[in-house]
Amino acid sequence: MKRMSAGDRAVNFVFYLFLIILCILCAYPVWYTLVASISGPTYVNSGAFILIPRDIQFAAYKYAFNQPQLWRGYGNTIMYTVCGTMLALFICLPAGYSLSRKDLPFRGLIMALFVFTMYFSGGLIPMYIVCKTLGLLNTRWILILFGSFSVYNIILIRTNFQSGLPEEMREAAAIDGCSNSRFFFQFALPLSKAIIAVISLYVAVGYWNNYYNALVYVTDRDKQPLQLYLKQLLTVSIGNEANGEADETALINQLSQIVRYAVIVLSTIPIMCMYPFLQKYFVQGVMIGSLKG
Amino acid sequence: MQPNPLSRYTKKELARRNRAHTWKMMKENRVLYLFLVPAFIYLVLFEYWPMYGIQIAFKNFNFADGITGSPWAGTKWFRYFFRSPQFKAVVTNTLSITIYNLIAGFPLPIILALVMNSIPSRRFKRVAQTITYLPHFISVVVLVGMMSCMFSLKSGWVNGLIQRMGHPPVHLMGQAKYFRHVYVWSGVWQQVGWGSIIYLAALTGIDPTLHEAAVIDGAGKLRRIWHIDIPGILPTISIMLIMRFGSMMSLGFQKVYIMQNSMNISVSEVISTYIYKMGMIDRRYSYSSAINLFNTVINFTLLTIVNQISGRLSGNSLW
Numbered sequence: 067m068k069r070m071s072a073g074d075r076a077v078n079f080v081f082y083l084f085l086i087i088l089c090i091l092c093a094y095p096v097w098y099t100l101v102a103s104i105s106g107p108t109y110v111n112s113g114a115f116i117l118i119p120r121d122i123q124f125a126a127y128k129y130a131f132n133q134p135q136l137w138r139g140y141g142n143t144i145m146y147t148v149c150g151t152m153l154a155l156f157i158c159l160p161a162g163y164s165l166s167r168k169d170l171p172f173r174g175l176i177m178a179l180f181v182f183t184m185y186f187s188g189g190l191i192p193m194y195i196v197c198k199t200l201g202l203l204n205t206r207w208i209l210i211l212f213g214s215f216s217v218y219n220i221i222l223i224r225t226n227f228q229s230g231l232p233e234e235m236r237e238a239a240a241i242d243g244c245s246n247s248r249f250f251f252q253f254a255l256p257l258s259k260a261i262i263a264v265i266s267l268y269v270a271v272g273y274w275n276n277y278y279n280a281l282v283y284v285t286d287r288d289k290q291p292l293q294l295y296l297k298q299l300l301t302v303s304i305g306n307e308a309n310g311e312a313d314e315t316a317l318i319n320q321l322s323q324i325v326r327y328a329v330i331v332l333s334t335i336p337i338m339c340m341y342p343f344l345q346k347y348f349v350q351g352v353m354i355g356s357l358k359g
Numbered sequence: 360m361q362p363n364p365l366s367r368y369t370k371k372e373l374a375r376r377n378r379a380h381t382w383k384m385m386k387e388n389r390v391l392y393l394f395l396v397p398a399f400i401y402l403v404l405f406e407y408w409p410m411y412g413i414q415i416a417f418k419n420f421n422f423a424d425g426i427t428g429s430p431w432a433g434t435k436w437f438r439y440f441f442r443s444p445q446f447k448a449v450v451t452n453t454l455s456i457t458i459y460n461l462i463a464g465f466p467l468p469i470i471l472a473l474v475m476n477s478i479p480s481r482r483f484k485r486v487a488q489t490i491t492y493l494p495h496f497i498s499v500v501v502l503v504g505m506m507s508c509m510f511s512l513k514s515g516w517v518n519g520l521i522q523r524m525g526h527p528p529v530h531l532m533g534q535a536k537y538f539r540h541v542y543v544w545s546g547v548w549q550q551v552g553w554g555s556i557i558y559l560a561a562l563t564g565i566d567p568t569l570h571e572a573a574v575i576d577g578a579g580k581l582r583r584i585w586h587i588d589i590p591g592i593l594p595t596i597s598i599m600l601i602m603r604f605g606s607m608m609s610l611g612f613q614k615v616y617i618m619q620n621s622m623n624i625s626v627s628e629v630i631s632t633y634i635y636k637m638g639m640i641d642r643r644y645s646y647s648s649a650i651n652l653f654n655t656v657i658n659f660t661l662l663t664i665v666n667q668i669s670g671r672l673s674g675n676s677l678w
Binding site: 071073074077078081082084085088089091092093095096098099110111112113114115116156157158160161163164165167169170171176179180183185186187188189190191192193194195196198200211212214215220245246247250271274275276277278282293296297299300301323326327330333334337338340341342345 | 381384385388390391392394395397398401402404405406407408409410411412413415420422426471474475477478479483486487489490491492493494495496497498499500501503504505507508509511513514515516518519520522548551552579580581612613617634635638639644647648651652655658659662
């Protein structure tokens with residue numbers, strides 16, 4: 067190992083400092099939320115700067131666990147996320163594979179039809195009319211369907227197949243009598259774990275965090291996803307405080323602040339926990355996808 | 360001289376053979392078309408069919424008469440929108456947020472990627488990546504919920520800190536003058552790590568021998584970043600910049616809508632929230648569609664222009 071010059075050492079120091087400060091800025095609000103949710107309410111409400119939990123208690127979680135609406139939203143969101151992600155893979159993987167094949171006649175035309183929709187769309191009301199015509203309003207179907215199709219993901223998959231599967235491999239397989247569909251299921255898919263993991267993560271995060279579709283297309287309370295319930299719970303007091311009303315009216319319950327933190331933790335942990343499991347594939351998958359867009 | 364092997368055929372014959380070949384390929388690969396069917400069904404139902412409904416922007420739409428049956432209204436709704444006081448407000452608000460967002464949010468992920476790429480410790484880099492990616496997974500609802508708790512006048516730690524430093528508490532969530540700053544910087548907080556992934560990926564594509572050679576020539580770290588890393592990821596940077604410029608007039612609905620309140624509405628009403636309110640709450644379907652179409656056309660035009668310019672200047676374009 068060569069010794070570093072003084073200038074490089076100074077640069078390194080600044081770089082490490084920059085990263086450390088950035089990490090603290092990114093992590094502290096998340097850490098605070100976690101700590102506040104298990105700390106004493108009087109302590110949290112005082113607006114103190116908290117590093118470690120104080121007066122540890124789980125009253126907020128107990129309260130949250132007893133909210134049937136929270137659990138219903140949770141169940142719905144899990145269902146929408148799981149079904150939606152599977153549907154997305156069902157739609158995008160085969161489509162991406164087909165479009166990766168240079169010997170597919172009219173490939174360019176089909177691609178153009180897909181890409182055009184990335185930049186041009188009917189918009190809110192025409193979409194609403196279509197859903198009404200199809201009888202999809204206020205059904206769970208709509209919350210599973212919307213978010214499954216993404217031209218961006220199809221392009222990512224296509225690029226991945228193009229750069230990850232050598233043309234010669236398929237030709238060799240074809241000579242041995244391997245059909246297109248067998249090649250896709252037996253060779254192409256097993257070799258694409260990384261991109262499948264990346265797409266699943268993208269799509270699942272999208273489903274988990276979306277409240278817009280439910281806001282527009284679904285009015286039934288029992289079909290509402292978690293985020294819409296959270297929207298009512300978490301943002302209701304912003305308006306009150308803004309109007310100059312003191313916290314007392316909105317936050318009658320002293321617990322309410324830490325209950326919010328607890329609900330935030332409960333609702334965010336599942337999706338955050340997905341990442342470390344997929345991280346292994348992630349770097350690999352994104353690299354492939356970004357080599358040539 | 361070898362005769363051109365194709366010259367044996369007349370043009371007609373060539374076309375026929377081409378068609379026959381295409382047909383054969385299509386038959387051989389028919390399963391590939393089957394693979395496209397699910398995507399195609401979605402595309403037709405939820406992308407192209409709604410486009411047919413765009414015509415209601417030029418009509419007086421009502422559900423009883425349907426899209427085709429509703430009476431035409433010409434450009435009435437567009438003129439109405441351009442003359443309304445809302446027009447200037449929503450366009451200005453949208454533009455000032457996206458431009459602010461571009462200036463504040465675009466360079467940071469690039470800087471972060473360059474820094475991460477050039478620190479020696481692999482483990483530190485991985486830890487820093489994981490931590491900076493975390494905020495990306497937080498939903499906008501939760502983000503705004505977190506902010507309203509933490510920025511709260513009485514019980515939030517942010518104001519606790521501000522007061523301890525001897526300043527009066529600041530009502531960050533409830534005042535119009537803070538709306539843009541809170542919106543943009545909370546977005547930067549969420550996306551800085553995630554946004555750096557694409558540049559990190561591009562940086563791994565740089566030939567390591569360039570760095571080795573530069574080290575032998577005595578180039579320091581900053582010089583190598585300036586002369587090797589930045590030029591190496593310039594194509595990626597320009598593609599990302601094209602996309603940002605192209606989406607100058609499109610601002611996502613979800614976060615703005617949830618941050619809106621009666622105090623900040625003068626700066627927080629943007630095109631997407633206005634379309635939603637006119638359409639879904641006031642049920643002025645044609646008016647809402649007209650604004651939507653106006654916005655889509657502007658976005659499409661912007662992207663095309665920016666793409667053309669970029670293609671001509673640097674050879675980097677989306678299509």
